[in-house]
Amino acid sequence: MYVVVKRPEWFRRLVRGIYAYPDDVDFVTAAETRAARIKSFASLLLLFLVDILPLPVTPVVAFAIILSRPAWFYRTARRIYGQAA
Secondary structure, rough: OHHHHHHHHHHHHHHHHHOOOOOOOOOOOOHHHHHHHHHHHHHHHHHHHHHOOOOOHHHHHHHHHHHHOOHHHHHHHHHHHHOOO
């Protein structure tokens, strides 16, 4: 949730390093950035609530994202960071 709210520079560099995509400059509007941040925050909050149960959901999801490197995660990170990504 910290990454979605504060948008730290280290996370942007981490995502770019993991994906190693070229500088594809898609125009991201402020409204798209805000919508992506709200959706991401809600999704992480839901994962947090589910993670309270004795089932460790969040680490499994994070591990799957790191291993598979889906394109939707890169697009979401770009939308969260806006033009800075």
